[in-house]
Structures are given as C-alpha cells and as structure tokens.
Amino acid sequence: MLKNIILIITCGFCFILSAQQQDSISFKNGIEKPNILSTHHFGIFSARINTNFKIVSQKNTTIEFNSASGNNFHPFVETYIPKDPEVQKEQSKLIWYHRNFHFENQETTPADYMNIVIDAVIKEFRLGINFSLAKKHDLNVSLRSCLITKGKHPFSPFTSDESIEWFHSNIAGGEDPYGRRYYGLNQVNFKYQDRYGNTLELYNNDFFLSGIEFNHHYYPTFSKLNAKNIYLNFGSHLGINTSKYNSSLDFGLSANAVKKIAFKNNYEFNAGVGINVLRKNLINFKDVVDLGNNPYLGTVEADLQISKYTKKKNYNAFSVNYQIQSSYNQQKEADYYRLIGKWQEINAGWHNGFSTLYTKLSFWTFIYTYGRPNFTMSLYFKEDLYVNNAPDFQTGINFKVPIFK
Incomplete structure (x- = not known):
C-alpha cells in the first residue's frame, strides 16, 4: 500500500512540474498547516x-494556538x-x-514483562x-500541554466513544x-508498566505541561531550484520534556522541499515532501518511564495543497497530508514476543x-485553511487507516495572528 501511495504522489508531483505556470498573487508562505502530530499515548510525552x-x-512575529483531540483505546494486554x-530463536x-x-x-526462563491499558x-x-532570527532564519517556540478526559x-463531538x-x-x-x-464508553483507564517496573498512570481531568520546544529553520538560496519555484528548508529541533514520567531532552533534524505553482x-x-529524525531522550534529567526502546523516531511526510484566492486576496485552501512514522519499540522484538490478552x-x-508499538504508524490528514494577511485559521481531521487506535480518530483547530510586522 505504501509503495502505491508513494507512486501516486510522485506521478502527481511530476505532472504538476510540467504544468503551465502563471504569476502568483500569493501572500501565503508555502503550505500553511497546523500542528497535526498525533495524540499518541507515548508521543505526547516527547x-x-x-x-x-x-x-x-x-x-x-506571530502567535498561534493549536488544539487537538484524539480517541485512544487499547484493552489490557x-x-x-x-x-x-x-x-x-525458537519462538x-x-x-x-x-x-x-x-x-x-x-x-529458568528469564523475560522482560510489560503491560498496558x-x-x-x-x-x-x-x-x-x-519570529524571524535573520533574513533566512526563523524560530518557533512552543509550549505544549495535555488534558486526559472521558470525552x-x-x-x-467527533472523537467521543459514542461518535466513533x-x-x-x-x-x-x-x-x-x-x-x-464491552469495556464501557466514556471512561479513562490509562496505565502502563514498562520492562523495568516503572509505572505511568493518568486519571480523568489530569492536566500537565508536557514540554517546551524550539524549532529553528534555515531557508537557503538555490538559484536554479528557486527559479523553478522549488524551495528547501532545513530544521534543527530541541525539545525539553517536563512531565514527571519523561523529564528529558530530545533533539532532531529535518529537511523539507516545496514546489509552488500559480494557475x-x-x-x-503547493506540493511538499519532508523527512525528519528525532533522537528521543538524548539526556534524561532523572529516572524516566521507558516509552519505547527505539531511541530514534523517523518520519516521512507528503502534503498536497490547493488554494483559491478571493478578490480581496483572502484564500481558502484544502490539503491532503500523508505521514508515516517509525515504531516506538525495536521491531526485532516482535519476532519472539508473546502477547496475552x-x-x-x-x-x-x-x-x-x-503490537502497534512494534509497527510503523501512518495517518491521513485532511486540512481546511482560511487565511488573510492578519489572520489564519485551520481545521483538520486525522484518520488512522490501519486502525491501530493510536489514535483512531483525531480532530484539531489552529489560529495564527501576527502581533508585529
């Protein structure tokens, strides 16, 4: 399936490169998209x-607010x-x-033991x-927090148990x-014991600050590419995780490309392709819960966005985004683990x-964005088509407003 998806996106991208280009009236900076990271029950701590x-x-300089809601469900195993x-080898x-x-x-038969619900x-x-750091550099500083609810x-309205x-x-x-x-709708049951005996447990209405992130991006000039409206940017990412379960520091790098065409x-x-890798828990500030023994999370993402400008130069944009992320646990263990549920x-x-901690996670996201020079709003819904409930269904909204010009 993934090979077919990549082929379709590649063919579409090649077709678009050959399309007739027109002068652009865009004040939009590439592909406007909210933060669409999943509310994965491990991911929210990194x-x-x-x-x-x-x-x-x-x-x-702009400020933005992003809210996401995702339904996560895994019976006790x-x-x-x-x-x-x-x-x-035998197993x-x-x-x-x-x-x-x-x-x-x-x-006589030593084994690591874990359980989760x-x-x-x-x-x-x-x-x-x-905000801008220099002509070709900018910085995003983001504070993230989480609330655990019955939904x-x-x-x-869309991510509750009843709706799903x-x-x-x-x-x-x-x-x-x-x-x-069978287990009951509208409940919170959130508990995980890692292989070292550490326990993570959350309850209804638990609210916590999960971290602060610093995302720096550099936009180099490549004359031949820019002449064809192809743009690259490179990112460096630092995350300080502040929850009591994962007090640590993460570091990552990213590379992204965008092709822009005016019709x-x-x-x-706009068509975008990006790749990034995050080194989780590069530094642990104290003992942490083992949220996956794969130290690296790698992600590949593709985004196609079509925008229509009004006479007042506002715009409406629709995006289709595909994202695939590496597994939280090392996949080799899936060759011999035993699951009991x-x-x-x-x-x-x-x-x-x-089982889903040992598989790649993939999501399709559909995004609507309304923009004007002094305001941007995005709405999205995110679906896990592999149905591994990480989460099953997610919605989100984003607002962005400039405060200095």
Missing part, C-alpha cells in the same frame, strides 16, 4: 517534529519478551499468536510564537469491533496496545 512547508523565513537467545519460528513461551519462572480522549494544547459530549461507535455500528466497522462497548483564476498549488471477549484489536 517533542516530535511537525513538518515545516514554508518557503521563506518568517517575516512577521501483557507482553513477555524472552531474554535467552535460544528461546528467541521466532512460530506466528505470534501460536507462540508457547513459558514464563512462570524468571530463573489505554482508554481516554487525549486533548493537546499548544501555544507558540514564531463526553459536548466537549468531544455510532460510525462503526451504522456506517463501517460493525458492532463494537474493538470492544469499546489561472487565482488558484495556487482477553482475545475471546472482543472481536479484534485486543493485542494493539503492544
């Missing part, structure tokens, strides 16, 4: 990197990971749900400021396909709490 598809450095290489010959590893005696609507709030109406299960029952998915109704009748098209009591997905 910095991660929101891809930047601007084409030039920030001219005006336990994991045993044998430490003996011979046992690992790797069996498909994961047929593995017969015996773990009763840690002395996640049931909550996670709301993330970001307050940021963007009851009217505060989570109504969709499953009446449109697609079938009746209670993942056990939300007749005040239409503008209540698989007989729900239809599917009982193992997702751990």
